[in-house]
Amino acid sequence: MSLPTEPVSMENLPGYHRGVAATVLIVDDERNIQVTLARALSLEGYATETAGTGREALEKIASLPVDLVLLDVKLPDLDGLAVLERARQTRPGLPVAVMSGHGSIETVRQAFVLGAFDYLEKPIEGRERLLAAVRNGLALRDLAAENAELKRTTGPGEMLGGSPAMQRLRELLRRAAAAEGRVLITGENGTGKELVARALHDGSRRRAGPFVKLNCAAVPAELIESELFGHERGAFTGAVAARRGKFELADGGTLLLDEVGDMPPAMQAKVLRVLQEGEFERVGGQTTLRTDARVVAATNKDLLAEVAAGRFREDLYYRLAVVIVPTPALRDRKEDVPELADRFLAEACERNGRRPMTLGRDAQAALQAHDWPGNVRELRNAVERLAILADGPVLGAEDVAAALPGARRARTDRAREGAGFHELVEDAEREIILAALLAHADNVSDTARALGLERSHLYKKMRALGIKRGE
Ligand SMILES: Nc1ncnc2c1ncn2[C@@H]1O[C@H](COP(=O)(O)OP(=O)(O)OP(=O)(O)O)[C@@H](O)[C@H]1O
């Protein structure tokens, strides 16, 4: 191994990883190899540690800020691969490159299976090979960390809330995720049913598999089979290419049947068959396919009432509802409002390019006083409006009042003093509809149902009153 010829300034050394010297642990029982590698690395600015046995290596990995490990497979006490396996268990993100002078193909294969990021043949030919391996290992680690961070911030979102109701929910989820049984998630609009379904998936042994969602209320009647089971090319007009259905896509993972209470009867029969037999065919296909998808269903309806009313098949209900996970309404866990509101406000300010704002005590109290018929979604939307409309840095109760629908009514009432009976009724109608739309995430069907109106009637009213969605 040759040494660099020119002196280099410390800050530009590759070993200065993000401003700090990265520490490389060299594990080898041969003293001269420890010394050669350590010298080559320290000349590049890396800090080095050495270990001569597997035990010593594991101790140092556990106790020192090691960033990367170069690990010989032949050690006096433990097998290097066993050290690799344990290191990956205790510190999953730690990059480990395995070195060997006499590696069989099998050893190489196993090293990669156990999570090594590289395999170096000893004696290591050339400094460059060594340095490139170390650079790559650290870059991979950073990528993995960034990826995890991205998933955390843009993914389905973290389930917040430390109230007793949320603690019970988490405990139930922990148990349900570990088991394989089908789960029915029930709860009002906006209580986090989808979030719960994802948490179930992420907490299960299927977490590396796909998470697939099917909105049962939104599948056109003629496409039900194709959505569920896929189709072969030419199976029907418009089927220009073969397509996989949701059951196939979710193989090895989780399939969320969302809004399951709105599943049309024809679809109920088809889903029941797959759940009973685990088999299906693509539309126009001859081959019988099997699926290993864990089915999780969610609904805001009282499914047993739907069964009693003859709108939902009883046999399907019992297939789906092996474990029932109810999501609590926000008004039953108001102690979570401040935590949720703080987080949503920070996110909304960031998203809308606004300077960070915080909620004063009276603002928090005003938010807690509200009943949140649209639950967490309504709170999130209200806080988003706050972030856009209010001027920080500390928001008060009057800012909250202006962003809540109840407050708008009070203002209109004042402005409309002297208005005739007809106009006052219209005002009231407008406020009622706006509040209901807000509570149902602008979903007109849900809003109509909640208000006990025909959907077409609600549309007509909205047009007459000049209400657009998203107000
Ligand atoms: N405990 C929670 N912590 C943080 N965010 C939450 C929580 N519960 C819900 N949310 C957020 O509230 C919004 C609504 O959640 P979600 O879509 O899961 O509700 P839902 O029960 O499926 O509603 P719907 O019945 O209307 O489909 C989402 O933005 C979600 O991230």
Ligand SMILES: [Mg+2]
């Ligand atoms: Mg939902």
